[in-house]
Amino acid sequence: MSIHDPNTTTGRLDPSGVSCWVFDLDNTLYPQASNLFARVSARMTRFIGREFSLAEDDARALQKRLFLKYGTTMRGLMVEHDMDPIRFLDDVHDIDVSDMDRDPRLATLIEKLPGRRVIFTNGSVPHADRITRQLGIDHLFEGTFDIVAGDFVPKPDPRPYQQMIARFDFDPTRAVMVEDMAKNLKPAAELGMTTVWLRHDLEWSSDGAAGGHVHHEIADLTAWLEHITDTV
DSSP states (O other), X not given: OOSSOXXXXXXXXXXXXXXXXXXXXXXXXXXXXXXXXXXXXXXXXXXXXXXXXXXXXXXXXXXXHHHHHHSSHHHHHHHHHOOOHHHHHHHHTOOOOTTSOOOHHHHHHHHHSSSEEEEEOSXXXXXXXXHHHHHTOGGGOSEEEOTTTTTTOOTTSHHHHHHHHHHHTOOGGGEEEEESOGGGGHHHHHTTOEEEEEOOSSGGGSTTOOSSOOOEEESOHHXXXXXXXXXX
16 A cells, blocks of 8 residues: 555654665755756766867757756667767766765754665766765665666656656655755656655646646655654
8 A cells, every 4th residue: 555645745754664765966965056067067068078079058058958858868878879878978987076965964964864775866876875974864764766776767757757666666655755956756656656846946847737647746855754753
């Protein structure tokens, strides 16, 4: 039995029945306001500009079009331009995160969650490792299922969700997925997972929010974790 009522988007999530917590990485485990992903985005723009000899505005426009059409800019470059995904990932994720503060409160709250914890990202494992180490939360996760493990097929395509569940071998009806892009929660809900949308101000966060696949909507990850773990 699923741990959520699919007809409700409000109310306190009871963590006691959860066997696995699935967290997105970018703009989820760190706040969107930190602007960290903007550094990755800027490297994408420069990479595309170099590859196709485009001015910055034209490179950014191509980057955005591919992102919106294919789910990730990388996937679009692979499909339309036969791009080597590893070369792209190594370049765009080579960012400095040394100015990010450790987040001991977040670490304490994640550690209080019952059950297992994994990261499911359209980024790469090295990118996830770099960020979670800097935040001081890397030891709290069993592993990361990244875009490489998903054969370079990004969320919200259903295939990597199924692969991720098989890799970590958990019951999706007893799992919770937390994600900042609403459309990426649809396949999770269809597999029986309880979904939590961490909304933010970027336009693509709310894309695909309608349809009943968002079970809980939050604005602050730490505040929400404090709320649901206060009796754990």
